[in-house]
Amino acid sequence: MHQKLSFYVDRDSFLHHLNPLTKLTLVLTLVILSFLGLSYWLPTIIFLFIIIPLSFLGKVAQEFFNATVKLLLPVVGFLFVMQAFFHPDGTQVIFSIWIFDVTVESLSFAYLTASRILTMVASFLILLLTTHPSDLMSDLTRRGVSGNLSYVITSTLQIIPQMQVKAGTIIDAQQSRGLETTGNVFNRVKAVVPLVGPLVFGSLVEVEERAIAIEARAFTAPLKKTSLREIPDRAAERAARWIFIGVIIIAIGLRIWLL
Amino acid sequence: MALVELSSVTYTYPTTDKPALKDINLKVEQGEFLAIVGSNEAGKSTLCYTISGFIPHFFHGDLVGEVQVAGLNLEESKLNEWVLNVGLVFQNPFNQISGSKFTVFEEIAFGLENLGVKRSEMIERVERAMELTGISDLADRSPYSLSGGQQQKVALTSILVMEPQVFVLDEPTSQLDPIGAREVFEVIKEMSRAGITVIMAEHKIEWVAEFADRVIAMHDGQIIIEGSPQEVLTSPLLPEHGIGTSRYTQAAKQARTEGLFSETTPLPVTLDQAVAGFSGGNHED
Numbered sequence: 001m002h003q004k005l006s007f008y009v010d011r012d013s014f015l016h017h018l019n020p021l022t023k024l025t026l027v028l029t030l031v032i033l034s035f036l037g038l039s040y041w042l043p044t045i046i047f048l049f050i051i052i053p054l055s056f057l058g059k060v061a062q063e064f065f066n067a068t069v070k071l072l073l074p075v076v077g078f079l080f081v082m083q084a085f086f087h088p089d090g091t092q093v094i095f096s097i098w099i100f101d102v103t104v105e106s107l108s109f110a111y112l113t114a115s116r117i118l119t120m121v122a123s124f125l126i127l128l129l130t131t132h133p134s135d136l137m138s139d140l141t142r143r144g145v146s147g148n149l150s151y152v153i154t155s156t157l158q159i160i161p162q163m164q165v166k167a168g169t170i171i172d173a174q175q176s177r178g179l180e181t182t183g184n185v186f187n188r189v190k191a192v193v194p195l196v197g198p199l200v201f202g203s204l205v206e207v208e209e210r211a212i213a214i215e216a217r218a219f220t221a222p223l224k225k226t227s228l229r230e231i232p233d234r235a236a237e238r239a240a241r242w243i244f245i246g247v248i249i250i251a252i253g254l255r256i257w258l259l
Numbered sequence: 260m261a262l263v264e265l266s267s268v269t270y271t272y273p274t275t276d277k278p279a280l281k282d283i284n285l286k287v288e289q290g291e292f293l294a295i296v297g298s299n300e301a302g303k304s305t306l307c308y309t310i311s312g313f314i315p316h317f318f319h320g321d322l323v324g325e326v327q328v329a330g331l332n333l334e335e336s337k338l339n340e341w342v343l344n345v346g347l348v349f350q351n352p353f354n355q356i357s358g359s360k361f362t363v364f365e366e367i368a369f370g371l372e373n374l375g376v377k378r379s380e381m382i383e384r385v386e387r388a389m390e391l392t393g394i395s396d397l398a399d400r401s402p403y404s405l406s407g408g409q410q411q412k413v414a415l416t417s418i419l420v421m422e423p424q425v426f427v428l429d430e431p432t433s434q435l436d437p438i439g440a441r442e443v444f445e446v447i448k449e450m451s452r453a454g455i456t457v458i459m460a461e462h463k464i465e466w467v468a469e470f471a472d473r474v475i476a477m478h479d480g481q482i483i484i485e486g487s488p489q490e491v492l493t494s495p496l497l498p499e500h501g502i503g504t505s506r507y508t509q510a511a512k513q514a515r516t517e518g519l520f521s522e523t524t525p526l527p528v529t530l531d532q533a534v535a536g537f538s539g540g541n542h543e544d
């Protein structure tokens with residue numbers, strides 16, 4: 001029984017070997033550039049000429065395209081249609097459906113929003129595909145981000161498998177008490193209802209026990225934590241991060257100056 | 260001085276008026292294996308939480324008397340210092356998974372990360388602990404993909420690796436299937452053999468008889484009898500207080516009424532003692 005616990009794909013690539021913070025800084029730079037509005041086509045250019053090549057550099061192109069087509073495009077597409085129809089102002093009507101007009105302005109606004117969202121989510125996707133979640137957390141903790149925050153984030157990433165295991169246990173218990181959980185739709189729905197109670201109310205006792213358990217593991221020990229996973233960081237990467245920050249500052253400066 | 264020492268300890272949970280522990284006096288020596296047996300609600304878990312510091316530091320409430328481990332005083336210590344000396348493993352294995360780690364190896368290393376142990380030493384200690392508990396082959400598995408028995412062994416190893424002076428176990432096998440329970444017991448026995456001090460609440464009397472150096476029996480927040488497994492587990496006080504007895508003791512008692520077990524042979528608590536006792540009885544006839 002092996003569950004997929006995160007987006008992470010274990011490969012050996014240049015991106016995989018980068019420090020998590022370097023990747024995070026790069027992602028933030030790309031997102032800020034996409035949203036600053038320096039140029040209309042910038043988000044598209046970033047997506048086509050930076051993010052897609054990065055997916056190849058990280059050897060995760062296939063997973064990246066899969067996630068983009070199956071998850072991202074439907075959402076972004078829906079957003080595009082909504083914006084195209086419901087954007088309030090706009091004079092050059094292209095066509096109308098009932099009382100809704102699609103105008104040049106609404107279409108151009110819809111495209112800009114969609115390309116920004118696409119670029120933002122795709123940037124994070126590259127980060128998640130090439131970074132082990134424990135590495136990201138350990139690295140941030142090492143740099144002084146609170147251990148509690150890191151714990152909350154990593155344990156949240158684990159909630160779905162936890163729920164699956166728990167639901168499985170409860171279903172087993174209920175089946176052994178003679179409850180039908182398979183078969184037709186009606187049976188299945190009937191089976192879910194008694195599952196909700198233990199799943200939700202069980203959690204309150206569990207939260208207390210979990211708290212005791214992590215306390216017993218010295219979670220609040222007043223010591224500087226170390227990390228099992230070795231996280232690389234090179235001088236070149238530190239330099240790259242400063243360059244990214246420089247780019248962000250210049251971009252924001254340009255934006256203010258151009259306004 | 261004893262490694263663990265409780266003097267006149269009385270404790271009341273914050274939500275109740277009735278003390279859950281009443282005037283407990285207890286000493287545990289370095290390397291000893293102490294078992295706690297008792298009826299339902301006797302206060303076994305409460306005693307475990309007290310020795311491991313969660314009472315009073317986590318549950319609060321009213322603690323009177325003195326608790327000392329390795330010369331440290333519980334009320335003067337902080338919980339995050341106390342847990343370094345006393346490790347706790349409890350019933351539900353699932354709730355003891357940290358919930359933030361992706362493999363068993365990382366899960367076991369979690370405590371050492373929190374203690375700031377150097378990476379190379381960490382790996383060495385995790386490997387050594389996994390070897391002792393026999394779970395090296397689980398290293399790369401997700402903690403969520405394990406059986407209850409395996410998860411409980413991971414929980415034990417996760418505490419073991421932190422090298423506490425005392426190991427407190429609150430019915431560590433009560434939620435496991437018989438095979439898982441047996442496996443976990445073997446691991447605990449192994450740890451005890453390695454010289455670790457173990458304090459374990461347990462209701463499987465046959466196992467207590469087999470493992471423990473000393474036994475205390477509790478009822479209604481008090482210790483009603485204390486001594487060797489043989490003394491305590493064959494005492495008439497146990498059935499009087501609704502505490503189960505070993506099936507070997509029961510068989511021998513029954514046999515005595517029929518004249519099949521010698522009145523002078525001590526009542527057996529383990530299988531070996533029963534076999535010896537019964538063969539001795541037959542010779543006399």
Ligand SMILES: Nc1ncnc2c1ncn2[C@@H]1O[C@H](COP(=O)(O)OP(=O)(O)OP(=O)(O)O)[C@@H](O)[C@H]1O
Nearest residue numbers: 272274275279297298299300301302303304305306
């Ligand atoms: N968190 C709590 N708050 C208030 N009272 C509690 C709490 N936990 C236990 N008690 C009470 O303390 C007494 C001792 O309970 P404890 O759980 O220590 O017994 P036990 O011997 O471990 O029982 P069991 O065999 O059920 O595990 C009981 O009367 C119980 O109701």
Ligand SMILES: [Mg+2]
Nearest residue numbers: 303304305429
């Ligand atoms: Mg209990």
